[in-house]
Amino acid sequence: MSDSSPIFSKITLIGAGLIGSSIAHASRRGGLANHISAYIPRDETRARAAKAGFADSLHADIASAVAGADLVVLATPIGTFGEITKQAAPHLMPDAILTDVGSVKGAVVRDVSPYVPAGVHFIPAHPVAGTEESGPESGFAELFDGRWCILTPLPGTDPAAVQKLKDFWRRCGSDVEIMDVQHHDLVLAITSHVPHLIAYNIVGTAADLETVTRSEVIKYSASGFRDFTRIAASDPTMWRDIFLNNRDAVLEMLGRFNEDLAALQRAVRWGDGEALFNLFTRTRAIRRSIIEAGQDTAEPNFGRLSRQRRVRR
Amino acid sequence: MSDSSPIFSKITLIGAGLIGSSIAHASRRGGLANHISAYIPRDETRARAAKAGFADSLHADIASAVAGADLVVLATPIGTFGEITKQAAPHLMPDAILTDVGSVKGAVVRDVSPYVPAGVHFIPAHPVAGTEESGPESGFAELFDGRWCILTPLPGTDPAAVQKLKDFWRRCGSDVEIMDVQHHDLVLAITSHVPHLIAYNIVGTAADLETVTRSEVIKYSASGFRDFTRIAASDPTMWRDIFLNNRDAVLEMLGRFNEDLAALQRAVRWGDGEALFNLFTRTRAIRRSIIEAGQDTAEPNFGRLSRQRRVRR
Numbered sequence: 001m002s003d004s005s006p007i008f009s010k011i012t013l014i015g016a017g018l019i020g021s022s023i024a025h026a027s028r029r030g031g032l033a034n035h036i037s038a039y040i041p042r043d044e045t046r047a048r049a050a051k052a053g054f055a056d057s058l059h060a061d062i063a064s065a066v067a068g069a070d071l072v073v074l075a076t077p078i079g080t081f082g083e084i085t086k087q088a089a090p091h092l093m094p095d096a097i098l099t100d101v102g103s104v105k106g107a108v109v110r111d112v113s114p115y116v117p118a119g120v121h122f123i124p125a126h127p128v129a130g131t132e133e134s135g136p137e138s139g140f141a142e143l144f145d146g147r148w149c150i151l152t153p154l155p156g157t158d159p160a161a162v163q164k165l166k167d168f169w170r171r172c173g174s175d176v177e178i179m180d181v182q183h184h185d186l187v188l189a190i191t192s193h194v195p196h197l198i199a200y201n202i203v204g205t206a207a208d209l210e211t212v213t214r215s216e217v218i219k220y221s222a223s224g225f226r227d228f229t230r231i232a233a234s235d236p237t238m239w240r241d242i243f244l245n246n247r248d249a250v251l252e253m254l255g256r257f258n259e260d261l262a263a264l265q266r267a268v269r270w271g272d273g274e275a276l277f278n279l280f281t282r283t284r285a286i287r288r289s290i291i292e293a294g295q296d297t298a299e300p301n302f303g304r305l306s307r308q309r310r311v312r313r
Numbered sequence: 314m315s316d317s318s319p320i321f322s323k324i325t326l327i328g329a330g331l332i333g334s335s336i337a338h339a340s341r342r343g344g345l346a347n348h349i350s351a352y353i354p355r356d357e358t359r360a361r362a363a364k365a366g367f368a369d370s371l372h373a374d375i376a377s378a379v380a381g382a383d384l385v386v387l388a389t390p391i392g393t394f395g396e397i398t399k400q401a402a403p404h405l406m407p408d409a410i411l412t413d414v415g416s417v418k419g420a421v422v423r424d425v426s427p428y429v430p431a432g433v434h435f436i437p438a439h440p441v442a443g444t445e446e447s448g449p450e451s452g453f454a455e456l457f458d459g460r461w462c463i464l465t466p467l468p469g470t471d472p473a474a475v476q477k478l479k480d481f482w483r484r485c486g487s488d489v490e491i492m493d494v495q496h497h498d499l500v501l502a503i504t505s506h507v508p509h510l511i512a513y514n515i516v517g518t519a520a521d522l523e524t525v526t527r528s529e530v531i532k533y534s535a536s537g538f539r540d541f542t543r544i545a546a547s548d549p550t551m552w553r554d555i556f557l558n559n560r561d562a563v564l565e566m567l568g569r570f571n572e573d574l575a576a577l578q579r580a581v582r583w584g585d586g587e588a589l590f591n592l593f594t595r596t597r598a599i600r601r602s603i604i605e606a607g608q609d610t611a612e613p614n615f616g617r618l619s620r621q622r623r624v625r626r
Binding site: 103128129130131132133138147148150177186187188190191192193194195197198200201202203204205206207208209211212214216217218219220221222223224225226227228230231232233234236237239240241243244247250251253254256257258260261264265267268269271273276277279280281282283284286287288289290293295296300301304 | 441442443444445446451461463499501503505506507508509510512515516517519520521522524525529531533534535536538539541542544545546547549550552553554556557560563564566567569570571573574580582584586589590592593594596599600601602603606608609613614615616617
């Protein structure tokens with residue numbers, strides 16, 4: 001395969017928020033498709049997508065959106081995937097690849113598989129990338145650069161179709177990993193879902209206090225709290241659906257978190273400085289590994305300070 | 314008072330890590346002192362401070378460091394303040410201001426007050442600013458710009474001395490707030506100490522899993538987890554001392570966090586999508602308020618992406 005020829009004739013995005021519109025931008029950057037269409041049923045959102053200008057055609061009906069598409073990407077909140085696949089199924093082209101970008105894979109396989117027509121290659125996928133923004137204006141071509149995309153093909157899936165989707169994601173800028181569905185959901189529960197849950201939780205706790213005012217929480221947030229508010233500003237519908245659909249793995253990982261927090265709370269109560277110091281030293285090493293792996297910036301405060309600094313030493 | 318004349322004849326920093334060295338840089342930027350000295354007993358650290366070049370004199374003994382200083386700033390981990398004040402006391406100049414930068418105020422008042430000589434003005438302070446870095450190389454003049462500095466003067470403190478310290482922090486770039494000692498510790502428990510505790514905790518939990526490898530945690534950290542590792546990379550000694558010295562307020566706020574997390578866990582278990590959606594919507598508003606208050610960047614992903622993007626739309 002040449003590295004500059006289109007991989008797909010027509011890509012259809014089902015929904016075009018942050019991830020969908022970023023796929024469109026990345027596809028255009030890489031010349032990965034001859035045509036990009038998007039199915040956006042809501043008039044207001046479709047108008048915003050038109051203004052953002054990342055698609056060649058926008059559709060209020062799913063039949064025309066997917067007609068002739070050799071790649072269809074489910075990019076709405078995961079709770080909608082089953083119904084949408086059911087509606088799209090009669091219009092899918094034989095040999096098309098149907099994929100998704102959901103943060104949970106078990107529930108997606110459960111909901112989507114029953115409706116996939118024979119001859120269509122269903123390959124669940126999860127680009128591990130994002131920001132706290134949402135909507136068709138929030139996407140950009142570089143979102144996937146240097147990030148991982150996890151494919152969780154089911155046993156028996158056509159290897160050529162899997163290879164084609166791998167190539168697509170690589171040319172969107174990602175590294176690609178193949179993983180088992182259940183293992184994906186466990187990995188993401190600890191790297192993404194539980195972190196979001198506890199960020200949402202502490203922001204809620206702080207907002208509800210009587211002894212500390214909301215204005216104080218906001219004024220002094222630079223001492224740590226503000227970091228959590230970024231994650232806790234993520235799209236509510238998307239995240240509701242994630243927690244409703246990855247319950248078992250989230251509860252398992254949350255159980256571990258709670259167990260460890262109880263031990264840490266006990267160390268605080270009993271003044272066990274050694275236990276605290278040992279944990280705080282161990283966690284530093286993880287940060288270094290993430291920076292070395294290119295998964296975060298080495299700049300202090302995520303680089304927020306470089307805008308604050310007028311002169312750098 | 315002119316806005317360009319020095320406020321102090323000689324400032325002495327007791328310790329010069331991130332905060333101490335940043336005070337030196339900010340003092341130089343603002344012309345706030347005729348001389349900046351630093352007491353750094355460890356040879357290796359003193360050599361690093363010499364190389365960083367933010368002080369006019371560096372001292373291995375405390376007597377020469379504080380001689381003639383009209384402002385002395387305790388900027389070591391808070392567990393050391395009592396002993397250091399005891400050692401410095403006989404050498405403090407009458408009418409000097411003794412202050413600190415500790416993240417806890419009740420324990421600092423408890424530990425320092427007994428050793429403050431008559432005629433010396435002890436005014437506890439807390440600049441609410443920082444990065445995850447530490448050491449004499451990590452400071453910079455702009456750290457305090459637009460951040461809050463909280464003073465917690467004790468009843469009966471000379472108002473002129475408090476005003477002088479307020480002026481100093483304003484000219485370091487900060488907004489200044491006066492607060493009661495106990496209330497400070499409660500506010501910081503929720504805005505800083507508990508957020509750090511749960512960040513340290515989840516990083517520890519993720520590192521200890523058997524079912525998900527450390528390499529997986531690192532690779533997929535961009536989905537949320539990496540944000541917590543920044544905070545969990547903060548200085549272990551400093552943070553051990555904070556938890557050992559703000560126990561009651563931390564346990565109180567942690568109790569609230571745990572209570573709320575139990576309710577959230579229950580909502581996940583029973584599939585209460587409405588409860589999840591309502592919380593996730595409320596927390597978004599707090600993020601907006603923090604950005605409007607100038608306490609964080611509005612750029613997605615803390616602006617990390619602006620380095621990733623080659624072209625911005």
